[in-house]
Amino acid sequence: xxxxxxxxxxxxxxxxxxxxxxxxxxxxxxxxxxxxxxxxxxxxxxxxxxxxxxxxxxxxxxxxxxxxxxxxxxxxxxxxxxxxxxxxxxxxxxxxxxxxxxxxxxxxxxxxxx
Amino acid sequence: xxxxxxxxxxxxxxxxxxxxxxxxxxxxxxxxxxxxxxxxxxxxxxxxxxxxxxxxxxxxxxxxxxxxxxxxxxxxxxxxxxxxxxxxxxxxxxxxxxxxxxxxxxxxxxxx
Numbered sequence: 001x002x003x004x005x006x007x008x009x010x011x012x013x014x015x016x017x018x019x020x021x022x023x024x025x026x027x028x029x030x031x032x033x034x035x036x037x038x039x040x041x042x043x044x045x046x047x048x049x050x051x052x053x054x055x056x057x058x059x060x061x062x063x064x065x066x067x068x069x070x071x072x073x074x075x076x077x078x079x080x081x082x083x084x085x086x087x088x089x090x091x092x093x094x095x096x097x098x099x100x101x102x103x104x105x106x107x108x109x110x111x112x113x114x
Numbered sequence: 115x116x117x118x119x120x121x122x123x124x125x126x127x128x129x130x131x132x133x134x135x136x137x138x139x140x141x142x143x144x145x146x147x148x149x150x151x152x153x154x155x156x157x158x159x160x161x162x163x164x165x166x167x168x169x170x171x172x173x174x175x176x177x178x179x180x181x182x183x184x185x186x187x188x189x190x191x192x193x194x195x196x197x198x199x200x201x202x203x204x205x206x207x208x209x210x211x212x213x214x215x216x217x218x219x220x221x222x223x224x225x226x
Contacts, residue, residue: 004157032212034212034213034214036216041219041221042218042219043203043216043217043218043219044158044203044216046213046214046215046216049213093157093158095158097212102160102163102212103160103207103212103214104160105150105157105158105159106157107156107157108157
C-alpha cells in the first residue's frame with residue numbers, strides 16, 4: 001500500500017511557541033489530505049481537510065488561526081500549531097487520500113506542550 | 115452529517131475465540147464503509163472495506179458485510195490470535211472527497 005510519513009514523530013515545546021508538523025505522501029500524489037487529532041483512548045477527530053493549492057476546510061469548532069494548514073504540493077501538507085498551550089497536547093495524525101477512495105494514514109505525531 | 119456508533123471496549127478474548135464488533139451508522143445516501151486497525155504504537159491501517167450494499171469486505175480472516183437495511187457493518191473473525199490485539203475503528207466515508215467519520219474505537223485484547 002501507499003506510504004504516508006509524518007515528521008516529527010514526537011515533539012516537546014514550551015507554551016507559547018509554534019510547532020510545525022509535516023505530512024508527506026511518499027509514493028503517490030494526494031490532492032487531498034486530512035488532519036486528525038486523537039485523544040488517549042478516544043476516537044480520531046477530524047480537524048480539517050487540506051486541498052492542494054487552496055485553503056483548508058476546517059471542521060466546526062476547530063480554530064483555523066490556531067491550526068494553520070498549508071498544502072503547497074501534491075505530496076506535502078503541513079500543520080502548524082501556533083502559540084501552543086498545554087491543552088493542545090495530543091496525538092496528531094494525517095492521512096492522504098488517493099483516487100481509489102482510500103485514505104492512507106501517517107504514523108502520527110505526539111505533541112507535548114509544557 | 116454521517117455518524118457511527120461502535121461497540122464499546124475493551125473486549126478481552128481467549129485465543130481462537132469468535133469475535134464480533136458491532137458497528138451501526140447513520141448517513142445520507144450510501145457511503146462506503148471501512149474498518150481500520152491501529153496496532154500498539156503504530157498508525158491506522160485499512161483492514162477492509164465495502165462500497166455498496168451486500169458487499170462483503172474481508173482481510174486477514176476478518177469479515178464485514180454492508181447491511182443497508184440495518185445500517186450496520188459488524189466486524190467478525192472466526193478465530194482470533196494474540197497478534198489481533200489492537201484498536202479497531204469503524205468509519206463510514208462520504209463518496210465526495212473521502213472524508214471519514216470514525217467510531218470511538220474498540221480495543222481488543224486477545225490472551226493466549
